[in-house]
Amino acid sequence: MPLYLVEIPLGGRGEAEVVEALDAISKALEGDGEIIEAQIGLEAGRAFLVAEAPEAARLEQAVQRAGLEVTQAKEVLLVGAELEEVKAKAGKANYLVEWNLPAGLTMEQYLERKKEKSANYALVPEVSFERTYVCTDMSxxxxxxxxxxxxxxxxxxxAVEAPIDSLTSIKQVGA
Incomplete structure (x- = not known):
């Protein structure tokens, strides 16, 4: 089943309200998808939800029925971790970097570059790279x-020669 990233503006909602909405989304997806992880971008004022669903529209409907707005829903590819690992330790990450990929970059080129540069993370042992979600539209x-x-x-x-378009601290919410 495909993975989707949904970005949700918080609009002043607190963590408890987001958790309540996530419960409603989980129930709406039951048997037809699953929330993999949900993070609140503290400075970004957005929640980042990654879920398995048969299609983006199905997930968007579940989010909207839970009373949340969807600003973006895109299919993503998980890179650098296995899905079961993410489910087990989604809360371990505490920072999120967004990189708007350059026009013309292909998934193959991205993955090759990632493979080539990832070893350089060892130059900064204080940081642990956890995972990346790449939008399949390469945005x-x-x-x-x-x-x-x-x-x-x-x-x-x-160290890995990768830009930062946005950097926010994050906190896992929900299950």
Whole structure:
């Protein structure tokens, strides 16, 4: 089943309201999909939801029925981790980097570059790269890190020669 990234503006909602909405989304998807992880971008004012669903429209409906707005829903490819690993330790990441991918970059080129540069994360042992979700339309990727601070994430991105379009601390919400 495909994975989708849904971005949800928080609009002043607190964590408890988001958790309640996630429960409603889970129930709506029951037997027809599953929430993999949900993170609140503390500075970004958005929630990032990754879920398995038969199609984006099905997931968007579940989110909207839970009283949340969808600003973006895109199919994504998980890179750097296995799905079961993410389910087991989604809360380990505490920073999220968004990178708007350059026009013309193919998935093959992205994956080759990732393979070539990933070893450089060892130059910044304070940071642990956890996973990336790459939008299959090649518009952007979201990279998750476990780090003692924002400055270390920036150093890790420099080490792998990857830009940062947005950086926010995150907190896992829900299951």
């Amino acid at each position: 952007k990727c979201l990279c998750f890190y476990d780090s003692p601070g924002e400055e270390w994430v920036k150093k890790a991105r420099e």
